[in-house]
Amino acid sequence: MNWKQALHDFQHYLNLERGLSKNSVSNYVLDVEKLILFLENHQLAETPLQIDKGTIQQFIYELAKHVNPRSQSRIISGLKSFFNYLVFEDYRKDNPMELIESPKIGRKLPDTLSEEEINDLIGAIDLSKPEGERNRAILETLYGCGLRVSELIGLKLSDLYFEEDFIKVTGKGDKQRFVPISEINKKYINIYRKEIRVHMTIKKGFEDILFLNRRGRQLTRAMIFTIIKQLALDIGLHKSISPHTFRHSFATHLLQNGADLRAIQQMLGHESITTTEVYMHVDRTHLAEVMNKYHPRKKD
Template identity: 55%
Template sequence: MDWSFELNGFKNFLKLERGLAENSVEAYLRDTQKLFQFSELKQLSKKPGELKTDDIHLFLVFLNELGLEANSQARILSGIKAFYEFLNIEKLAQHDPTQLIDSPKITRKLPETLHYHEIEQMLGLIDLSKPEGPRNKAMIEVIYSCGLRVSELVGLKISDCRFKEGFVIVTGKGSKTRLVPIGQQAIKYANIYLNEIRPQVDIQSGYEDILFLNRRGKMLTRVMVFIIIKDLAEAAGIRKQISPHTFRHSFATHMVEGGADLRAVQEMLGHESITTTEIYTHLDRAFLQQTLREFHPRGGKI
């Protein structure tokens, strides 16, 4: 269902009626586009004026499941409320489905989200002169670049790393695999570890294809990754409840707040489809790569 008429009208309304600056206009439009993307994901086949309050509630639940913090959800809702204000003024909607929604519906407490400068601070504190330093830096770059679960990180195989193509094959929940784009920073440090550090490890039988190994040549445990990240956060003076999952939520938050397409973010995270899997199998892989390069803070940096 095409929303271009309503969105273009909203853009003009913000510029001419509200007198907002270009950056503010673009921010409002990005938030409204997220509702449109959700409508497509759910295959609602509705114009914006036809959406109901329940549809808006489901949208907020979806944002929550992606990992967005409450304040980010509230900001997006504010933009959508402005959109419906415009639709009602222009008689493009007979009701306002956001009228009875005062705040985001938080269905569960989310882990903390790191700011980008905090992630950079943690990365900067890794001692690369120690044998585990390049490995730890590569791990954090990869988990943040790809939005991985910690189990997906520790189980990542060398044979599934297609760095030349800019992708990794990830095995997620239920042994389901997905193709996830990986940023240039993560590729750079993963290759340094793979080519310079890992060959010095006495690799135990059965772990030859595992990318990240402990000093005994075996696969890292999830607990070990948790300890590495927790110690780095403490060293950086970050007073938050940090875990490997924090990087997954930070990935989703930074991508969505930067303007990334919701379909692309959900595909990268490996969430279950909220409609049908066909939506995702038809997503262009080049589109996912471009999304990562454009909207991930470290996606295109070398």
């Protein structure tokens, strides 16, 4: 078995059997491709079935010179999955990654925005331009529903259940969940739909996509990043923000205002509560307030 065939089969397995999203599959493939490139650059002819721990260690050592510990950890995890797949399919008897340890990395706390900063960003949108109403609806939805950027750009008209106050969201691995939507969020989506989108020439195949670009096609992830970065510049916000910052802010503000962690987990679409628990560490002052308010030994 050569690398090309092994990688093709692995990709097929990730798509069909594990049901991962396109982005996740792409990341796994890139991890293996980095190892393949290392072998080519060093003129090493080891196949996926022959490669041993020594060669892998060489690769990891060289990798450490060029990427940060967090990226190293992700690549090591991707390669472990690849070789586990080969073992699972009986192509190999061992996983050469088994004793390879990931570098120690601290838990990265998500960046957040204050309510005032979010209001300032939305207030900076130029509503005199047709895309202004769209951009306002986009930011309100990112913050109001805590969506990932991929979930936002894939949102469809047929996913809007406004009478029931929910939207249907398709998350990682095509898993669907229902997320509550507020009256203010519905208001701005409806303004965009009824005053802007209805007058657009929509390309075939995109008739059901909610947020469209000027050519009547689905927006890209990069475009959402660009919109947000430009608004941050416009208001002089000196923070590195992205669409995900609105998702983090959504979760953090809910927690600060007393929302149940399990409810936040469901709305965010996290498989494990451990992923959601990172928000417990974002605002330590909030934790102190909870202790002082609810602990039986609190001071009078």
